[in-house]
Amino acid sequence: MTSDIRPLVAGNWKMNGTRSSLDQIRAIAHGVSGPLSRKLDALICPPATLLYVATTLTVDTRLMIGAQDCHQKARTGAHTGDISAEMIRDCFATHVIVGHSERRQEYGESNHRVLLKARAAYDQGLTAIICIGETREERAEGRTMEVLHRQLRGSLPDDATAANTIIAYEPVWAIGTGQTPRADEVAKVHARIRADLVARFGEGGETIRLLYGGSVNPGNAKELLGIPHVNGALIGGASLKAADFLSIYHAYEDILSSVEA
Numbered sequence: 220m221t222s223d224i225r226p227l228v229a230g231n232w233k234m235n236g237t238r239s240s241l242d243q244i245r246a247i248a249h250g251v252s253g254p255l256s257r258k259l260d261a262l263i264c265p266p267a268t269l270l271y272v273a274t275t276l277t278v279d280t281r282l283m284i285g286a287q288d289c290h291q292k293a294r295t296g297a298h299t300g301d302i303s304a305e306m307i308r309d310c311f312a313t314h315v316i317v318g319h320s321e322r323r324q325e326y327g328e329s330n331h332r333v334l335l336k337a338r339a340a341y342d343q344g345l346t347a348i349i350c351i352g353e354t355r356e357e358r359a360e361g362r363t364m365e366v367l368h369r370q371l372r373g374s375l376p377d378d379a380t381a382a383n384t385i386i387a388y389e390p391v392w393a394i395g396t397g398q399t400p401r402a403d404e405v406a407k408v409h410a411r412i413r414a415d416l417v418a419r420f421g422e423g424g425e426t427i428r429l430l431y432g433g434s435v436n437p438g439n440a441k442e443l444l445g446i447p448h449v450n451g452a453l454i455g456g457a458s459l460k461a462a463d464f465l466s467i468y469h470a471y472e473d474i475l476s477s478v479e480a
C-alpha cells in the first residue's frame with residue numbers, strides 16, 4: 220500500500236443477494252463504523268435490486284454503497300433492462316463498477332464502451348471503479364503488461380482524477396478460483412499501472428486508488444493488502460458474509476499501524 224492514499228475495502232456482490240441478505244449489509248455497516256474508519260473506507264456493491272434499500276439502511280454509517288454497472292448513456296432512454304448513472308445516483312449510491320471482466324466477457328464490452336460508462340458515471344457525480352485484468356492465456360503468453368496498458372489507455376477518460384476514478388486490477392484467472400498472483404507479481408503490476416497513470420495524468424495519477432481483486436479472502440488479505448501500490452481490495456465471494464468482509468477490513472489494522480510506526 221502507499222501511505223498517503225486512503226485505502227478502500229470494497230465488496231462486489233455480483234448476482235448474489237436478496238432481501239434476506241440485508242442483515243449482512245447491516246452487520247458490515249456496523250463493523251466498519253468504528254475507529255478504523257478514520258483511516259479506511261468501505262464500500263459494498265449489492266445487486267441493483269437492493270441498491271436503494273441498502274443506502275437507506277446505511278445512512279449515517281461509514282459504509283458506502285455502489286452499483287455494479289451502468290449504461291453508457293448517463294440519464295434516460297430506450298434501453299430495456301439497463302440502469303443509468305442517474306438512476307444509481309437517485310438511489311443515493313456513490314460508486315459504480317465499470318468494465319468488470321465478467322461484463323467484458325459475457326456482454327463483449329470493449330474498452331471504449333467502458334470509457335463511455337465511466338464518463339456517464341462522472342456526469343452524475345459518481346466514482347467509477349474501472350476494472351482491468353489479463354486472462355490466463357494472456358498471462359501465459361507474457362502479455363500481461365501490454366494488455367493492462369491497452370485497457371488503461373482505452374477505458375480511462377482523459378478527465379479521470381483521484382476523486383472520480385478508482386482502478387481495480389483483477390487478473391481474470393484469479394477471480395473466484397482461489398488462485399492469486401505471487402506478492403512480487405502484484406507489486407510489479409501495480410507499480411507499472413501507477414507509472415502508466417502518472418505518465419498520462421501527471422501528479423493526478425499519483426493518487427488514483429489502485430485496488431487488487433481476485434480471490435482475496437481473510438487468509439491472504441494481510442499479505443495482499445500490504446503490497447506497495449495496493450490501496451485496497453475489490454472482493455467478490457468473501458464480501459457476501461459480513462464476518463469475512465470485516466476480517467479483511469480488519470487486516471488493515473496491523474498494516475496501517477506498521478505504516479505509522
Ligand SMILES: O=C[C@H](O)COP(=O)(O)O
Binds near residue numbers: 393432
Ligand atoms: O469484483 C470482484 C472480483 O471479481 C473478485 O471476485 P472473487 O473475490 O470472488 O475472486
